[in-house]
Amino acid sequence: MKLPIPQGNFRAYLFDCDGTIVDSMPLHYVAWKKALAEWGCTFEEELFYAWGGRPVRDIIASLNSMYGLNMPVDAVAHRKEALYHEQLPQLQAIDEVVAHIKAQHGRIPLAVVSGSRRSSVVGSLSALSLLDKFDTLVCAEDYKNGKPAPDAFLLAAERLGVPPAFCLVFEDTDMGIKAATAAGMASVRVPQPFERRQGTGVLRST
Numbered sequence: 001m002k003l004p005i006p007q008g009n010f011r012a013y014l015f016d017c018d019g020t021i022v023d024s025m026p027l028h029y030v031a032w033k034k035a036l037a038e039w040g041c042t043f044e045e046e047l048f049y050a051w052g053g054r055p056v057r058d059i060i061a062s063l064n065s066m067y068g069l070n071m072p073v074d075a076v077a078h079r080k081e082a083l084y085h086e087q088l089p090q091l092q093a094i095d096e097v098v099a100h101i102k103a104q105h106g107r108i109p110l111a112v113v114s115g116s117r118r119s120s121v122v123g124s125l126s127a128l129s130l131l132d133k134f135d136t137l138v139c140a141e142d143y144k145n146g147k148p149a150p151d152a153f154l155l156a157a158e159r160l161g162v163p164p165a166f167c168l169v170f171e172d173t174d175m176g177i178k179a180a181t182a183a184g185m186a187s188v189r190v191p192q193p194f195e196r197r198q199g200t201g202v203l204r205s206t
Contacts, residue, residue, distance in 0.1 A: 003096040005168070006186050012162040013104055014153060014180075015097065015134075017114040019052060019172035020190050022124045023092045024084075031083035036063070038079070039071045049192055052173035053115045053147040055140040056080060081120055088127045097170055097190060101133050109135045111156040113169075115146050135160060147175045150183035157183070 019025040025048075032043050041063055051059055056077045064071055104110060111134055114121050118139040125131040136159045143151045157164045169180035169187040180187040 003100065003188060003190070005100075005188060008168065008186055009166060010108070010168040010186070011166040012109045012111065012157065012160045013100065013168050013170065014111045014113050014156050014185070015101065015170045016053065016172060016176050017112050017121050017124060018116055019094075019192060020170050020176075021094060021097055021101070021112070021130065022128060023094050024124055025049070025052065025172075025192065027087040027090060028084055030087065031080050034083050035076055035080040036071075039069065039076065041067060041069055041071060049173070051175075052192070053171075053175040053179070055115050055146050056117065057140075058146060081117065084120060085123055088123055091124060091127050093128050093130070094190065098128075098130065100170070101130065105133045109160040109162065111136045111138060111160055113138045113152045113156045115140055115152075117141060147173075148178035148182065150179050153180055153183040153185060157185075 015021050018028060029045060029048050032048060036043050043063065057073050060071055060073045060076050063069065101110060112121060112125070116139060118137060118141055121137055121139050122131060136156060138152050138156045138159070140146070143155055145151045153167070153169060154164060157167050164184040167185045169185045170190060171177050171180060171187055172190040172192050177187050177189055
């Protein structure tokens with residue numbers, strides 16, 4: 001697949017992590033299914049991808065509300081993250097995105113902006129020797145309002161000292177693209193795994 005970059009004088013690149021830099025979404029889904037099954041809860045794949053970018057604890061709370069369950073949010077979150085970390089040896093990068101990271105590293109500041117917690121992001125990037133490419137990591141602990149709110153992207157721009165209009169966002173979810181747009185940033189959408197499997201993924205830039 002080709003990753004088209006929109007025209008613009010971009011002074012910083014901001015990357016979502018899961019499903020954008022690392023092809024981790026299938027591994028996260030396996031972890032979710034195993035963790036939730038222990039509490040008799042299901043999580044359909046279509047809904048999992050639709051909720052991509054939401055913090056883990058928000059997802060658990062929403063599933064509790066949806067199914068009338070009372071799963072302990074923190075315990076299930078820790079269990080899910082542990083099951084994901086067990087799979088890190090299987091993790092692979094999304095090469096077309098990593099190519100842009102390596103091309104721009106040292107030229108412009110780079111950031112990761114994720115709905116996952118820092119331990120998950122650091123684990124993923126470390127497994128692929130990419131952690132040192134980024135000037136800052138904005139993770140779920142760092143902001144109150146998750147995507148599609150613009151808060152996380154605006155925080156990353158502030159940390160990098162680059163105005164939002166000069167930031168380019170790489171994202172794999174509609175929720176992430178909406179957050180970038182709300183932040184006043186241009187964006188590139190990376191097809192999700194099921195789109196790539198079906199051959200329906202179209203890379204878009206806005």
